[in-house]
Amino acid sequence: MTIIACFKWVVSDQDLRTDPSTHDLDTSRARHEISPYDRNTIECARLTAAARATASGTSQELVGLTFGDITPVGLKDALARGLDSTLQVLPPSGVEVDGRVTAQALAAAIRGVEGADLVITTEGAADTYAHETAPRIAELLDWPLITNAQSIEVDGTTLRATRVLDDAIEHVECSLPAVVSVVPEIAPAPIPGLKAVMGAAKKAKKKVTVEDLGLATADLAPRTHTARTTGYVAERRHVRHDGTPQEIADSLISSLQQDGVLA
Numbered sequence: 001m002t003i004i005a006c007f008k009w010v011v012s013d014q015d016l017r018t019d020p021s022t023h024d025l026d027t028s029r030a031r032h033e034i035s036p037y038d039r040n041t042i043e044c045a046r047l048t049a050a051a052r053a054t055a056s057g058t059s060q061e062l063v064g065l066t067f068g069d070i071t072p073v074g075l076k077d078a079l080a081r082g083l084d085s086t087l088q089v090l091p092p093s094g095v096e097v098d099g100r101v102t103a104q105a106l107a108a109a110i111r112g113v114e115g116a117d118l119v120i121t122t123e124g125a126a127d128t129y130a131h132e133t134a135p136r137i138a139e140l141l142d143w144p145l146i147t148n149a150q151s152i153e154v155d156g157t158t159l160r161a162t163r164v165l166d167d168a169i170e171h172v173e174c175s176l177p178a179v180v181s182v183v184p185e186i187a188p189a190p191i192p193g194l195k196a197v198m199g200a201a202k203k204a205k206k207k208v209t210v211e212d213l214g215l216a217t218a219d220l221a222p223r224t225h226t227a228r229t230t231g232y233v234a235e236r237r238h239v240r241h242d243g244t245p246q247e248i249a250d251s252l253i254s255s256l257q258q259d260g261v262l263a
Contacts, residue, residue: 001052002061002115005045006106007038007078009070010127018231025231032070034077035126039189044152044182045120046082052154063087063113067105068097072205079200080192087113090209098222103136105220108213110141117177118159122184123148134181144174149182 015030034042042064049060064083068091075086089105091097110116119141121134131147138145146152149161150169159178163170192200210220241251256262 001058001117002063002113003045003049003052004063004065004110004113004116004119005038005042005083006065006119006121006133007042008035008066008125008127009033009068009074010035010125013126016231023230023232025229032074034074035122037122037124037126037184039081040184040187041120041122041182042078042081042083043189044187047187048118048120048152048154055155061085061115063116065089065106065109065113065119067091067102067109075205076197076200077192079203079205080196081189082196083203085204085206088205088207089213090207092210092220095220096222096225098224098226099130099132099136100223101220103133103140104215105210105213106133107137107140108210108215108219109208110137112208112213117157118154119143119177119179120152121179121181123181131181134179138179141177141179144178146172146174146178146180149180150186152180152182152186 009032011027011030012033015027017026017029018024019026045062049062053060062082062084064078064086066078066086067089070088075088078086087109089109091105092101095101110119119134119137121137123129123134124131125133134147135145144159146159146161146163148163148165150164152159152161154160154176157176158173159176159180160171160173161180163172164183239255241248241255243251253262
C-alpha cells in the first residue's frame with residue numbers, strides 16, 4: 001500500500017522583511033525551504049509507514065507530493081527525510097494559484113498513485129495556515145477526513161487518531177482510504193544524516209503537469225485573488241522609568257495599571 005505525504009516549498013519566515021512605511025512584505029532576499037510544519041508531517045508519515053509495514057509484514061511505499069515550484073535541493077531534502085519518491089505537480093502557466101486550484105491538482109495526482117489509501121497533510125501551511133488543503137482533497141476524492149490529529153495509528157484498513165480540540169481531546173476512527181491533517185507537533189523532524197542525504201540522490205523524482213493529470217480549464221480557475229499581503233508591526237511606547245529600583249518598579253506598576261494591564 002502507499003502513503004502520500006503532502007509538503008510545500010515556502011519562503012522562510014526568518015528572512016521576511018516588512019517595509020516600515022507601507023508594511024508590505026519584502027521577500028526579495030528570502031530563501032525558500034520545505035515548510036517546517038511539513039517536515040514534521042513527513043516524519044509522521046515515515047513512522048506510520050514503518051509501523052504499518054511491521055504490523056502487516058508487507059512493504060509500504062511512501063510518496064511525497066508537492067504542487068508548485070521547488071528546487072532540486074528541496075526535493076533532495078524531502079527525500080532525505082525518509083520518502084521513497086517524490087511527485088511534483090507543475091502549476092499551470094499564467095494562472096494565479098489558490099486553495100481550490102491546489103486541491104484540484106493534488107487530488108488528481110493522488111488518483112494516479114497506485115495503491116494510495118492514506119494521505120497525510122499538515123493542518124495548515126507555514127505561509128498561509130488556511131486549514132483548507134485536507135478538507136478540499138477529501139471532498140474531491142470522496143474519502144473520509146480526520147483533522148487536527150495529534151497522533152495517528154493504522155490497524156489494517158482502519159485509521160485511528162487522537163484529535164486536539166479547543167476544549168477536549170477526541171478519539172476517532174474511520175476506514176481507509178482516508179485523508180488526515182496533523183498538527184505540527186505530531187512528530188518533530190530530525191535533521192537528516194549524511195547517509196540519508198547521499199541516498200536521496202538515487203531516489204525517484206517524478207514531475208507531471210496539470211495537463212498530464214487531465215484537468216480541465218474550469219478545474220484550474222481560481223476563486224480567490226490575493227490583493228495585498230502586509231506584515232504586522234507592533235507599535236511600542238518606549239516609556240523610560242528612571243530613579244531608584246523601588247521608584248522604577250512603582251512607576252512601571254503605575255503605568256501598567258493605567259493601561260489596564262494590571263487590575
